[in-house]
Amino acid sequence: MATSSSTTISPRRHESVSRWRSGQPPAFALLVYPITLLVGSLYSAISPTAQSQQQSTATRPGPVVPINYFARKDNIFNIYFVKVGWAWTTLAFVSLLFTQQAYTHSPVELRAKRSIKALLRYAVVTCAWILTTQWFFGPAIIDRMFTLSGGRCENISILADSPSPSSSAAAGTAHKVTEEIKTIFTAVACKAAAGHWKGGHDVSGHVFMLVLASAFLAVEALGASSEECKPLADGAKEKQHNINTMDHSAVADIDDRFKVWSLRFVWGVALLSWWMLLMTAIWFHTWLEKLSGLLIAISVIYITYYLPRTLTSWRYVIGIPGI
Ligand SMILES: CCCCCCCCCCCCCCCC(=O)SCCNC(=O)CCNC(=O)[C@H](O)C(C)(C)COP(=O)(O)O
Numbered sequence: 361m362a363t364s365s366s367t368t369i370s371p372r373r374h375e376s377v378s379r380w381r382s383g384q385p386p387a388f389a390l391l392v393y394p395i396t397l398l399v400g401s402l403y404s405a406i407s408p409t410a411q412s413q414q415q416s417t418a419t420r421p422g423p424v425v426p427i428n429y430f431a432r433k434d435n436i437f438n439i440y441f442v443k444v445g446w447a448w449t450t451l452a453f454v455s456l457l458f459t460q461q462a463y464t465h466s467p468v469e470l471r472a473k474r475s476i477k478a479l480l481r482y483a484v485v486t487c488a489w490i491l492t493t494q495w496f497f498g499p500a501i502i503d504r505m506f507t508l509s510g511g512r513c514e515n516i517s518i519l520a521d522s523p524s525p526s527s528s529a530a531a532g533t534a535h536k537v538t539e540e541i542k543t544i545f546t547a548v549a550c551k552a553a554a555g556h557w558k559g560g561h562d563v564s565g566h567v568f569m570l571v572l573a574s575a576f577l578a579v580e581a582l583g584a585s586s587e588e589c590k591p592l593a594d595g596a597k598e599k600q601h602n603i604n605t606m607d608h609s610a611v612a613d614i615d616d617r618f619k620v621w622s623l624r625f626v627w628g629v630a631l632l633s634w635w636m637l638l639m640t641a642i643w644f645h646t647w648l649e650k651l652s653g654l655l656i657a658i659s660v661i662y663i664t665y666y667l668p669r670t671l672t673s674w675r676y677v678i679g680i681p682g683i
Pocket residue numbers: 442443444445446447448450482483486487490493547548565566569
């Protein structure tokens with residue numbers, strides 16, 4: 361009556377299941393991100409709460425009191441989690457390196473090779489985060505995209521406060537300087553000068569960082585805790601336990617606890633990132649701005665985790681989590 365799984369599962373499905381088991385999620389798993397943005401954007405378009413929020417932003421002058429807690433820029437998760445999101449991501453990743461079997465309980469050479477490759481992958485995604493949101497030989501890529509698409513920093517208080525020039529030549533120079541300042545500003549500098557970042561295509565830094573961080577942590581966690589990284593079969597493990605002294609098994613217990621808590625922490629950071637992504641999708645930005653943030657992040661994840669599966673030379677350099 362019961363048939364074995366190998367006879368009922370199609371080869372394609374079998375390959376997909378074994379990919380999950382070996383810690384390599386198939387590419388379609390990344391669909392969770394466009395679906396999240398789609399659901400969030402649809403909700404913001406049809407929900408009466410989100411609608412009334414948008415109307416009051418458009419019609420009422422001055423600051424608007426958000427209707428939903430997550431629509432506030434000063435919500436606790438935005439300030440202490442997203443705004444310092446790369447520090448959380450780094451901490452979670454480091455906890456994997458110190459606790460997961462792939463990096464702690466394999467033969468020394470394999471352990472060193474896996475750790476170096478994992479650090480390289482971290483360097484690649486961190487470089488991408490720095491270049492896209494913090495610094496790209498001057499303003500970050502998203503700031504450059506904003507100014508290149510016609511955006512500028514409006515209502516800068518230091519310009520409004522400066523005395524008016526007396527001659528027409530001075531007025532001309534002042535006008536030129538004003539225009540230059542408006543276009544060279546980064547989002548951070550604009551905000552610091554109490555200006556408003558207006559007019560261009562404002563790629564969502566939140567969408568970019570939250571997608572990048574959560575996908576990076578999820579793929580690394582799946583790889584580090586995959587079946588292939590478990591060096592001993594259960595029977596062999598039991599046998600080894602019996603040989604060990606009480607002291608050794610106490611140490612193993614503590615190791616196991618760290619391993620489990622580290623994984624919970626990593627999945628916690630990834631899940632909170634996903635939740636904040638949904639909140640960004642509902643309360644902030646236009647469709648196109650969210651889409652461009654998503655596309656940049658997905659490209660980085662594709663290059664770091666999916667390209668090595670087909671491009672041997674790249675796999676040789678950067679490796680695949682858990683292998
Ligand atoms: C080419 C040169 C780069 C070389 C890099 C090599 C990589 C090696 C590792 C470098 C060490 C990195 C240290 C990482 C530790 C930290 O993460 S500390 C910084 C904490 N800061 C953040 O996490 C800031 C996160 N926030 C943002 O990125 C932005 O606020 C935002 C979420 C994109 C939103 O932007 P807003 O403008 O604020 O809306």
